[in-house]
Amino acid sequence: MMALIDIVSSAGLWAAVLRIATPLIFGTLGALLCERAGVLNLGIEGIMTFGAMIGWLAVFHGADLWTGLLIAAFAGAVFGLLHALLTVTLGLSQHVTGLGITLFASSLSYFIFRLVVPLAGTPPTIVPFQPIDIPLLSGLPFLGPALFAQTAPTYLAIFLALAMGYLIFRTPLGLTIRMTGENPHAAEAQGIDPIRIRYGAIIAGSALMAVGGAFLTLSAFNSFFPTMVQGRGWISIALVVFASWQPGRALLGALLFAFFDAFQLRLQTVLGGVVPYQLFLMTPYLLSIAALAVTARRARVPQALMQPYRRGER
Amino acid sequence: MRLERRDHRPLYLVVAAPIAAVIAALAIAGVLIALAGAPVFEAYWRILTGAFGTRLSATETLTRATPLMLTGLAAAVAFRARLWNIGAEGQFYLGAITVAALGSKLLAGLPAALLIPALLVAGAVAGMVLILVPLWLRLRFSVDEVVTSLLLNFVALLFVSMLIDGVLKDPLAFGWPQSMPVSDHALLPKLVARSRLHVGFIIAIAIAFAVYFLQSRTVFGLRSRAAGLNPAGAVFAGVPLGMTLVKVACLSGGLAGLAGAIEVMGVKGYVTTDLSPGFGYSGIIVAMLANLHPIGVIAAALFTATMFVGADGMSRALGIPTYIADVTVAVSLLTMLIALFFTQYRIRR
Numbered sequence: 001m002m003a004l005i006d007i008v009s010s011a012g013l014w015a016a017v018l019r020i021a022t023p024l025i026f027g028t029l030g031a032l033l034c035e036r037a038g039v040l041n042l043g044i045e046g047i048m049t050f051g052a053m054i055g056w057l058a059v060f061h062g063a064d065l066w067t068g069l070l071i072a073a074f075a076g077a078v079f080g081l082l083h084a085l086l087t088v089t090l091g092l093s094q095h096v097t098g099l100g101i102t103l104f105a106s107s108l109s110y111f112i113f114r115l116v117v118p119l120a121g122t123p124p125t126i127v128p129f130q131p132i133d134i135p136l137l138s139g140l141p142f143l144g145p146a147l148f149a150q151t152a153p154t155y156l157a158i159f160l161a162l163a164m165g166y167l168i169f170r171t172p173l174g175l176t177i178r179m180t181g182e183n184p185h186a187a188e189a190q191g192i193d194p195i196r197i198r199y200g201a202i203i204a205g206s207a208l209m210a211v212g213g214a215f216l217t218l219s220a221f222n223s224f225f226p227t228m229v230q231g232r233g234w235i236s237i238a239l240v241v242f243a244s245w246q247p248g249r250a251l252l253g254a255l256l257f258a259f260f261d262a263f264q265l266r267l268q269t270v271l272g273g274v275v276p277y278q279l280f281l282m283t284p285y286l287l288s289i290a291a292l293a294v295t296a297r298r299a300r301v302p303q304a305l306m307q308p309y310r311r312g313e314r
Numbered sequence: 315m316r317l318e319r320r321d322h323r324p325l326y327l328v329v330a331a332p333i334a335a336v337i338a339a340l341a342i343a344g345v346l347i348a349l350a351g352a353p354v355f356e357a358y359w360r361i362l363t364g365a366f367g368t369r370l371s372a373t374e375t376l377t378r379a380t381p382l383m384l385t386g387l388a389a390a391v392a393f394r395a396r397l398w399n400i401g402a403e404g405q406f407y408l409g410a411i412t413v414a415a416l417g418s419k420l421l422a423g424l425p426a427a428l429l430i431p432a433l434l435v436a437g438a439v440a441g442m443v444l445i446l447v448p449l450w451l452r453l454r455f456s457v458d459e460v461v462t463s464l465l466l467n468f469v470a471l472l473f474v475s476m477l478i479d480g481v482l483k484d485p486l487a488f489g490w491p492q493s494m495p496v497s498d499h500a501l502l503p504k505l506v507a508r509s510r511l512h513v514g515f516i517i518a519i520a521i522a523f524a525v526y527f528l529q530s531r532t533v534f535g536l537r538s539r540a541a542g543l544n545p546a547g548a549v550f551a552g553v554p555l556g557m558t559l560v561k562v563a564c565l566s567g568g569l570a571g572l573a574g575a576i577e578v579m580g581v582k583g584y585v586t587t588d589l590s591p592g593f594g595y596s597g598i599i600v601a602m603l604a605n606l607h608p609i610g611v612i613a614a615a616l617f618t619a620t621m622f623v624g625a626d627g628m629s630r631a632l633g634i635p636t637y638i639a640d641v642t643v644a645v646s647l648l649t650m651l652i653a654l655f656f657t658q659y660r661i662r663r
Contacts, residue, residue, distance in 0.1 A: 107641045108644075
């Protein structure tokens with residue numbers, strides 16, 4: 001019991017919560033934006049992997065860290081464009097297309113990485129984003145090191161969650177995106193071009209996913225290794241349902257999830273000898289499934305999600 | 315310019331679609347090979363000879379195609395009923411570990427004639443159990459099964475890792491995490507001496523034909539198709555949708571579990587966490603390349619196995635990473651989707 005209290009009251013835990021949550025926030029916001037416009041993007045796992053690889057590769061070859069993030073975002077946008085072409089223009093199954101993009105993007109990531117970095121004993125590294133101490137606030141006891149000494153992308157992720165909440169619920173553009181996801185035919189009657197909105201949402205959303213992946217190699221770790229995304233994309237998809245398609249709740253969901261993840265990591269050091277470590281590693285996935293079961297039925301799904309839209313066809 | 319639905323699908327297009335898709339995928343992969351600085355046609359020639367050039371490589375390709383046929387069928391039967399079972403990888407591992415547990419300990423004393431069928435059934439049942447979780451969540455809580463079945467892959471692999479690190483750990487493996495080997499009676503007979511090709515290959519082909527029969531000649535086949543084409547209409551026409559999905563799920567998960575069982579009993583004899591180089595995920599591609607047709611799955615699995623086995627030799631000779639096989643196969647899924655689209659639609663200006 002004392003051990004548990006020690007864990008929860010350590011600043012290290014709360015600093016880890018924000019760090020673990022960051023890629024999930026980016027991924028969840030990206031998936032949420034696509035789905036608000038009516039398109040499920042199961043390419044997320046592969047797009048995050050590609051973002052992680054290409055961002056790292058750019059920095060490894062001398063780009064600065066922000067350029068690395070931008071390049072990752074651009075690569076994500078390109079995969080988003082591909083997903084939009086297949087699901088919006090051609091109206092193909094969003095499930096299968098997304099899986100195809102995941103398989104394509106992750107295998108392409110491994111291929112390019114192996115081509116540039118042949119097998120070596122230790123993977124080459126870069127200098128990642130360093131924590132920024134926010135003046136005054138980071139000096140606070142406990143809260144300071146936990147909340148105000150993160151790397152820049154973490155602050156960006158939190159800002160984006162709030163900004164996207166504002167965008168979706170408080171701006172005309174947000175209204176058109178929501179209408180496109182609820183009823184594209186009605187949206188078109190209002191003079192909105194649902195196809196253009198869907199393209200924009202998928203491209204921007206996929207860029208966010210790739211930035212989430214790039215956070216892993218440019219901030220959380222300093223090198224790339226295959227399968228490093230480890231299901232964070234799928235967990236993001238689950239978090240979108242958990243968040244009921246609302247950016248503010250997506251932020252909370254990602255933080256809650258990251259709390260459990262950080263907590264189990266520390267619990268392992270206490271109970272590691274008694275309980276097999278694999279049981280701890282299972283918890284994030286089981287938690288996602290439980291969260292889906294609890295929230296799925298109550299969730300307000302965008303009504304046109306997964307329905308292709310073709311002009312003049314119902 | 316706009317897209318217009320065709321009134322009927324011409325047969326020549328349906329046949330040409332997969333071929334065109336594979337050619338397009340090879341062309342795209344060719345661009346990558348060229349960018350990597352290797353001669354494209356030589357690379358493809360090396361893949362072909364690497365997969366079929368010698369007796370050993372040819373039997374190896376057929377061995378590799380065996381689990382792909384089964385996971386491909388697992389995806390094909392599910393997708394046809396629009397049950398998105400993406401969990402074949404986890405079901406594969408659960409089938410494999412069940413065989414390892416029963417075949418090395420509990421049932422190890424049985425003679426081969428009893429042990430082999432018992433283990434095959436047990437592996438299939440393990441796969442069924444795992445897929446029934448996402449199906450139950452879908453029917454009871456309306457949770458989309460894509461994410462749940464996918465997340466269970468991670469859980470299943472960690473579960474296997476826990477067992478082969480714990481109760482099922484082989485004490486003779488020098489501390490390496492691998493399961494105890496199944497009894498010799500559990501091993502499937504070889505088809506070709508001094509190779510790894512085993513009877514599982516024949517079993518997989520026979521099952522593909524059985525599934526074809528099931529889908530085209532039985533009420534269950536009709537119902538599962540109706541459930542996929544138009545669920546609401548199917549319910550209206552009296553199809554018991556929930557029960558049909560349960561049966562489809564059991565068939566799909568059972569095939570994936572069987573794939574894991576056969577891989578253990580035919581090839582390795584024990585389980586490690588790298589028993590499957592993504593057979594479950596490749597099965598999705600195999601199913602799509604076959605346009606969800608069970609007989610087509612045989613051809614699609616052979617193509618996929620050719621790429622994977624051939625790429626090893628090509629990689630050694632030309633220094634191109636073997637991942638080019640994964641890229642080619644994944645791209646062929648996307649090109650196949652597009653090719654199928656044009657069997658249904660035409661471009662009109």
